Amino acid sequence: MAGRRTSRRPEPGEAVPTWPRVTARLDASGGGMLSWSSTPAEISADDRDAALAAVVARCTRLAQTIARAIRLELHEGNRMQEFAVHPSAIMQAISADGLPETDAGSEPELTIITGTCVACAAAASAAETRCRRCGTPEPLLRGGISLQRRADPEPDQPAVTEPRSGRRALRRASSQASRAGTGAGLDAGTSGAPAPARANGTETRADPETGPDAGPTTESISRPGPERRPRRWSRRTTARLPAAPRTLVIEFEDSSRAVLAGSAAVGRNPSPVDGRIPVRVDSRDNTVSRTHALVDLDRSGRILVTDYHSTHGVHLSGASNSTFSPGVVYRVPSGARLRLGDVVCRVSTEPALTA
DSSP: OOOOOOTTOOOTTSOOOSOSEEEEEEOTTSEEEEEETTEEEEEEOSSHHHHHHHHHHHHHHHHHHHTSOEEEEEEETTEEEEEEEOTTOEEEEEOTTSOBOOOTTOOOOOEEOEEEOTTTOOEEETTOSBOTTTOOBSTTTTTTEEEOOOOOOOTTSOSSOOOSSOHHHHHHHHHHHHHHHHHTTOOTTTSSSOOBSEETTEEEEOOTTSOTTOOOEEEEOOOSOTTSOOOOOOHHHHTSOOOOOEEEEEEETTSOEEEESSOEEEESSOOOGGGOEEEEOOOTTSOSOSSOEEEEEOTTSOEEEEEOSOSSOEEETTSSSOBOOTTOEEEEOTTEEEEETTEEEEEEEEEOOOO
């Protein structure tokens, strides 16, 4: 049912788009640094070949997510070369314009990157998500790349960012949703709909004891009036210990899944809104919008979902009155099931890969 399209996947010989671009710096000892989607990662492997296999495995996973080749900018010593990494783990040298580098009259050189499983040392391809011998997930990645957390924003910045569909439009949608809930006699803490992450003087928190279908709880915060500037962080908030890095996981009913280090834009043919990674899904009834929803992680690793003004809306499965207001950021628990038109997906988090 839901799945990523492959009709636009570039074939060898076609120009590779400039986005996304992954940058890797390797040294002969197997160390270095990797960066993609503004997320830096330290590379630590036994040797240069193992480090390269880990880098290509990470690039392959990103290429599989967006169903096309991506660019890899590889630095080794004083030398820099660009490569195209395909979803099949094929690595191909390209020029600055994205076309394969070939000698006159010869075919483009294609290289399939392989390595050894970090658990059982069996041969494994960068395209494999599990070792065929021992079943270890990401056989070339564990211990090869250690994710580094992004720097926290300044204390006077809002805790949750808003999509660039216009701040006035988001505030208007939030106040309309609040007036509708008040007129119907519903309370934000008791209605079946998930509460907005930031709307009308409330801050929501995911309850660790709730199940996947439960909505987040709310905690009232007093404000003198609607015209006051956005609330600065309290001392209690700034004193909290930083959460361990998490990755975003989106799973569909056909068992396909996307594991992302950054944020996602989900839809039939989504745009990379504010640098988010597009995740394409197939809609049998054509009820999924081009860019249907935005899925993000906040600094604490909690999941934020926004209906990107889709035609058929975003709904939290298993809860009554669960329609999301367009343009409003909602916080949902890990494991929540979302219905986007005729497509159902499960959003969750898992620990980021560490050394």
